[in-house]
Amino acid sequence: MAHFAVGIDLGGTNLKGALVDRSRGIVHQEQIATPAELGPEAVVARIADLARDLASRASDPVVGIGIGSPGAINWERTTVTRPPNFPGWDTVNVAQAIRLQFGRADLPVLVENDANVAGLGSAHYGAGQPFDSFVMVTLGTGVGGSIIYENRIFRGSTGGAGEIGHMTIDYEGPMALSGVPGAIEAYLGQNFLSDYARLYLRNRRDSLVHKMTAPNLTDISPRILHKAAVEGDEAAVEILAWAGHKLGCLMGSVVNLLDIRKFVVGGGVSGAGDYILDTTRKTLPQYVMPALHDGLEIVQETRGNDVALAGAAHLVFQEIGI
Amino acid sequence: MAHFAVGIDLGGTNLKGALVDRSRGIVHQEQIATPAELGPEAVVARIADLARDLASRASDPVVGIGIGSPGAINWERTTVTRPPNFPGWDTVNVAQAIRLQFGRADLPVLVENDANVAGLGSAHYGAGQPFDSFVMVTLGTGVGGSIIYENRIFRGSTGGAGEIGHMTIDYEGPMALSGVPGAIEAYLGQNFLSDYARLYLRNRRDSLVHKMTAPNLTDISPRILHKAAVEGDEAAVEILAWAGHKLGCLMGSVVNLLDIRKFVVGGGVSGAGDYILDTTRKTLPQYVMPALHDGLEIVQETRGNDVALAGAAHLVFQEIGI
Numbered sequence: 001m002a003h004f005a006v007g008i009d010l011g012g013t014n015l016k017g018a019l020v021d022r023s024r025g026i027v028h029q030e031q032i033a034t035p036a037e038l039g040p041e042a043v044v045a046r047i048a049d050l051a052r053d054l055a056s057r058a059s060d061p062v063v064g065i066g067i068g069s070p071g072a073i074n075w076e077r078t079t080v081t082r083p084p085n086f087p088g089w090d091t092v093n094v095a096q097a098i099r100l101q102f103g104r105a106d107l108p109v110l111v112e113n114d115a116n117v118a119g120l121g122s123a124h125y126g127a128g129q130p131f132d133s134f135v136m137v138t139l140g141t142g143v144g145g146s147i148i149y150e151n152r153i154f155r156g157s158t159g160g161a162g163e164i165g166h167m168t169i170d171y172e173g174p175m176a177l178s179g180v181p182g183a184i185e186a187y188l189g190q191n192f193l194s195d196y197a198r199l200y201l202r203n204r205r206d207s208l209v210h211k212m213t214a215p216n217l218t219d220i221s222p223r224i225l226h227k228a229a230v231e232g233d234e235a236a237v238e239i240l241a242w243a244g245h246k247l248g249c250l251m252g253s254v255v256n257l258l259d260i261r262k263f264v265v266g267g268g269v270s271g272a273g274d275y276i277l278d279t280t281r282k283t284l285p286q287y288v289m290p291a292l293h294d295g296l297e298i299v300q301e302t303r304g305n306d307v308a309l310a311g312a313a314h315l316v317f318q319e320i321g322i
Numbered sequence: 323m324a325h326f327a328v329g330i331d332l333g334g335t336n337l338k339g340a341l342v343d344r345s346r347g348i349v350h351q352e353q354i355a356t357p358a359e360l361g362p363e364a365v366v367a368r369i370a371d372l373a374r375d376l377a378s379r380a381s382d383p384v385v386g387i388g389i390g391s392p393g394a395i396n397w398e399r400t401t402v403t404r405p406p407n408f409p410g411w412d413t414v415n416v417a418q419a420i421r422l423q424f425g426r427a428d429l430p431v432l433v434e435n436d437a438n439v440a441g442l443g444s445a446h447y448g449a450g451q452p453f454d455s456f457v458m459v460t461l462g463t464g465v466g467g468s469i470i471y472e473n474r475i476f477r478g479s480t481g482g483a484g485e486i487g488h489m490t491i492d493y494e495g496p497m498a499l500s501g502v503p504g505a506i507e508a509y510l511g512q513n514f515l516s517d518y519a520r521l522y523l524r525n526r527r528d529s530l531v532h533k534m535t536a537p538n539l540t541d542i543s544p545r546i547l548h549k550a551a552v553e554g555d556e557a558a559v560e561i562l563a564w565a566g567h568k569l570g571c572l573m574g575s576v577v578n579l580l581d582i583r584k585f586v587v588g589g590g591v592s593g594a595g596d597y598i599l600d601t602t603r604k605t606l607p608q609y610v611m612p613a614l615h616d617g618l619e620i621v622q623e624t625r626g627n628d629v630a631l632a633g634a635a636h637l638v639f640q641e642i643g644i
Contacts, residue, residue: 133478147579155581156455156582157455160613161581162581163614166575169493170504171491179608180578180610253488253489253490256485256486256487256489256502257484257489257576259478259480259484260478261479291482292482
């Protein structure tokens with residue numbers, strides 16, 4: 001018998017949903033605009049609509065709904081507090097509201113931090129499958145992360161574990177948005193990396209990147225840097241390697257603390273792939289104590305948003321033990 | 323009925339043992355010199371002798387023997403590999419050898435990393451008792467650590483987790499013995515801290531520390547810095563605060579990654595206590611993302627080696643579920 005669950009990825013712009021089969025993964029996907037500006041009730045109603053629609057496509061009743069969400073999630077995985085870019089939210093019991101609207105009072109509905117859900121999805125349906133334990137790093141607007149330990153999310157004391165983007169690699173370094181000096185986000189967050197690239201390219205007038213962007217490099221992005229690197233542009237290669245080096249320094253600290261030696265890297269910036277990660281791989285062992293050098297490995301998650309959707313559904317499979 | 327176990331702390335110089343009552347803690351303690359120079363067989367024989375002697379003082383048969391050891395421990399907690407300062411060791415199955423010598427083939431005998439054992443002891447018999455989860459930091463010759471998560475040792479993928487001393491706070495910082503640039507050990511390890519103090523005091527001829535040490539500050543130590551600080555010496559206060567600041571930067575990264583917000587600090591250097599830790603407490607929130615600020619707490623472990631002995635015995639209580 002097949003087991004189905006619905007996985008939801010709640011974003012500030014788009015609301016994505018998938019019908020997930022326990023063994024086959026995603027079997028159907030949909031996406032609608034998130035009505036964030038209409039407030040939490042409207043958002044919850046659309047999630048329930050989407051879930052109902054997805055559930056109707058399954059050959060058996062779905063066993064539950066899992067939701068990856070921004071904002072702070074409580075230990076019980078029911079409430080979402082102040083998600084950025086969602087006006088009018090304080091703390092909302094999303095799980096309860098969806099259960100009511102969905103019309104099955106006993107249905108398991110679980111909410112989890114979006115980075116954690118991506119990690120869980122990678123562990124069971126993505127690049128993390130070969131590893132029992134790994135740390136996922138998501139390079140996007142910010143730098144997110146999650147710890148997968150023995151195939152489950154490591155949640156810490158209150159559910160907030162995995163905030164790797166705020167770990168410092170230089171206590172006197174540049175300040176990230178969180179206010180933490182030298183946090184890795186201040187080097188690899190998309191805007192910070194672009195700022196660095198603009199400075200770097202001032203003295204590299206020969207770089208292709210100048211021709212590939214608007215005047216003064218205003219629309220520079222990791223994607224453009226990657227494109228220039230592929231075309232052999234030295235400056236672009238150097239900038240991405242600089243970012244990779246910083247990531248390696250950080251990962252070293254993670255290995256020393258956790259003795260988890262596998263990393264899965266995803267997110268938009270990671271599209272620059274090995275231009276970043278080759279340097280990360282060279283740097284990492286320099287920041288790991290010798291006794292923990294064996295088996296260090298960094299792989300890329302190429303399934304993008306799919307792992308977040310599959311991971312959200314997997315919250316339910318794991319909770320009910322199937 | 324009382325439950326007794328033997329706890330052993332295997333040091334390069336001294337071999338310490340305790341008879342531990344599950345509910346009362348240590349009821350008897352002994353210490354002998356470690357015959358490290360005679361090789362592993364002699365060391366194991368002395369551990370078995372000591373354990374037999376301690377066991378004979380219990381009103382009931384002991385339920386097992388737990389051993390805190392330097393060197394690398396395998397996942398099964400039976401073998402010790404290349405402990406520093408123990409000539410002639412490669413990998414030795416200490417658990418099996420002791421079981422044989424002790425004369426009870428079915429006796430639970432468990433070996434665990436010494437820093438982990440100290441953390442477990444603090445969790446159940448020391449300053450860590452109020453916390454379900456905390457990170458222990460041991461400030462001594464090196465900087466050791468362990469992660470206690472939900473009252474148990476978090477061991478990572480192979481048993482090597484908790485090596486907080488090798489985490490970097492400055493990727494271009496001074497190099498620790500492990501070769502990791504900017505590792506916290508390169509600031510707070512006893513010799514590194516003393517080196518820093520010597521430099522700092524060159525231009526502080528007025529400091530009391532000059533009168534309290536041999537010429538050229540050759541025998542400077544955290545203990546002397548603490549003594550001078552207590553007597554109101556400004557330079558000593560500043561040096562210890564400098565060390566405390568570095569520790570706060572590091573702890574911030576730990577909180578962001580683990581969402582574990584409690585720290586227990588032990589070890590010789592921690593004898594300088596609040597001269598270090600007051601600054602650590604002020605610095606810590608600056609290196610933690612805002613959402614994780616609530617409930618940050620740093621306490622001192624004052625029971626010293628006792629928690630290591632009690633923790634070693636507790637390995638057995640936890641293993642057999644009493």
